[in-house]
Amino acid sequence: MSAYAIRQLAAKLGGLLLTLLLASIAIFFAVALTPGDPVTALAGGVRPTPELIEAIRAEHHLDDPVWMQYLRWVGGVLQGDLGTSFVYKTPVAELIAPRIGISLLLVAYAVVLITVFGIGSGILAAVRGPRTDRAVLIGTSIGVAMPTFVVAIVLIWVFGRVLGWFPVYGTGEGLLDNLYHLTLPAISLAVLYIAYMSRITRGAIVAQQHAEHVDTARVRGLSPSRIFRRHVLLNASPQILAVSGATIAGLIAVSAVAEQAFGVGGIGSLLVEAAARKDLPVVQVLSLLLVTVFVVLNAVVDVAIAIIDPDSVKSRRSA
């Protein structure tokens, strides 16, 4: 790796850290500025006496200036102390730990579906002639118009009620049972993105198929499959990768809907629940987690693209 590439990478890393810092500020203040007094949540349903309010405010440093509260929070997060839930009175880390696995499994499941069916159908649409192209176009047109909660309702009715093939609630025990339970949630999560990735993939490949350098490859007698792999797919991949990165990162946030619909106890449903009950420490940590995953995933994708196409990171020369 050249010194130039390392500098680029270092700049990228610095940008990433700065993004996270800004995100943490935005998250903390947005949550802290929401209307309503956290004391109500902390008192846990009982009508608090003035002494109790006083005690709660002191315990949670609610009378400190907001920026001190922020520094205390960030300092804690950096040292691994994610704070304590207002509602459950347990450390936030203990609330998240058992749920994060199932959420990651759900997202991974959806990513596999999106990659196989989204990119797969996009490739087929691009290479298989007009009939397949049309069929995929119709399918994806329906797909992009189906939000997760609509798909969830349809799936629950068809596969849960009418056919009874898949469970529609809970997560089950053990990996295989987990996957069995997560099938419908994963599909409901993936449908929209399958359609979207299919369109992106098809477009990127068709553009490359008509690129002039593909003519050069053809006239040199390379086999169609080699031309497709080494000249069409390779050159289309930066665009497909860039969109995939943003899509997968977005999935984690959207998974809340699927988790709620199918009663999956993941971090998505935890976030929805915590927001509803004004459990601020949980909301803050989960938001920060989502932002971190989003930013890191996109950085990874950028590096992958830079490996395929080194020119993509070079500053444009003006001469």
Add this chain to the structure above:
Amino acid sequence: MTTTVLEIDGLSVATPDGRTLVHDCTLAVNAGESLGLVGESGSGKTLSTRAVAGLLPAGFTTGGTVRLDGRDLASLPGAELRELRATRMGMAFQTPRAHLNPLRTIGDFMIEGLVAVAGEAPVAAYRRAVDLLAEVGIRDPDRRMRQRPGELSGGLLQRVMIAATLAMDPPLLLADEITTALDVTTQEEVMAVIADLRRHRDLALLFITHDLALAGAVCDRVAVMQDGRTIETLAAATMREDAREPYTRRLLSASLPDEAAGVRQARRSDTVLEVAGLRKAYQVRAAGRGREELLAVDDVSFALAAGGAHGIVGESGSGKSTTARIICGLETADGGTVTVKEEDWTAPARSAPARRARARVVQMVFQDPYQSLDPRQTVRSCLAEAVAVHRRIASRDEIAARVDALLDAVRLAPALADSRPRALSGGQRQRVAIARALAADPEILVLDEAVSALDVTTQVEILTLLDGIRRETGVALLMISHDLTTVRRLCDHVAVMQAGRIVEQGPIADVLDDPRSDYTRTLLDSIPRPGWTPQRRLPARIVTSGGTR
């Protein structure tokens, strides 16, 4: 007995919706021979060549026969056909930058055919690729093998492309406008490489070009195509005497390299534009560490008389376009002054009204009329918009009358006013672009390679038009070009630029007929003409690894 490597007999090409674009292309290329295929764009020469190479768009149908190495292409099954083409012919294209995969190294490109088609071991293929690069005159082939197309100049890439076509030792090379996108000196280099290769390898060449002078200089015979038909085939040496078809004669007269420009209007003494000590530097990434300065424009001074025509010639990277862009306010100079009508224009205009006021004085016409016009706008609306910008209070009727006058000024039929650019030919589009520039009633028209993308016959039409407009309206022309021939047709003064500096300037006849600088002489020598042989020269400038664009 001579063998025929390529025989095309009665070839026709039709689109999926049944329009026939090539009616009858008939020609034969003998072993070791070079045949030029010339015609204007749209004459069917490129489509015919693509039919031979198997590169027609999906759904296109062909008739007639094509024999490569004596075998009828229509009779061969897919895989065999692919192999025949891969081993018995090579093809090089007009734009090497677009025709090389930008994501893969030159090395990958060079050995791919050898490894994937001929089944050679990668190590042997690598060695052979290095030899081939050396054979086309690339001096540090090992380094080039590791680079990507983006790091090489256009001339180098074209050599790489030619070297790659030779990997299988084909007896035939199809060359589709391979030098059209190159500078005249680079063109000479590439043609010299081709001439060497043909001598050493007994390579046959089908040379497709719109430049009849070039074809005549480098080919044994020339076939002329018009409207999808090969109308006549002539011996190159005697084509000027033998040509029978009026179309061929028209092409020949358009490509006369040294036709003197008409009588010049007496120069008025007042200067409309004066450039003094102009300087522009770019920060570029150095070959090693850090950054270094590239002087794109270095101490450039010249003056343009009112109603005069001044040319700036040079190769790409010489700084001529940057100079023009500074004058038009598209770039900011680092030093020197630009004076227009005794006003200092060096600093960019600060406000929109000031910019508009400057635009009323200087207008620019760009190289590519395909890109400089909005594809969704009709000719009339494009011109009306330009008129409205510069005369903001004009009524609808006045604007319409002005648009009609502009169309008339550029000799465009009023019937074309409601067409969109897609329906127009390259020459017609460039007329629209000129009309749009004239809408402001400018005093200076900057032509940045304004005819370089056009056919020779269209070039002559546009140059004649521009000359007429200059006489009628007294607009001064500043013509930026890499082509000395077109500059000679239009300009009274010329400055020759090399690597950011003016190496020579003066009245056109003095500079071009009696050049004092070696560089001007090199430029003049590399123009194809009867009896011309391309030479390999020492490069006029060092091509850095960054290349130029």
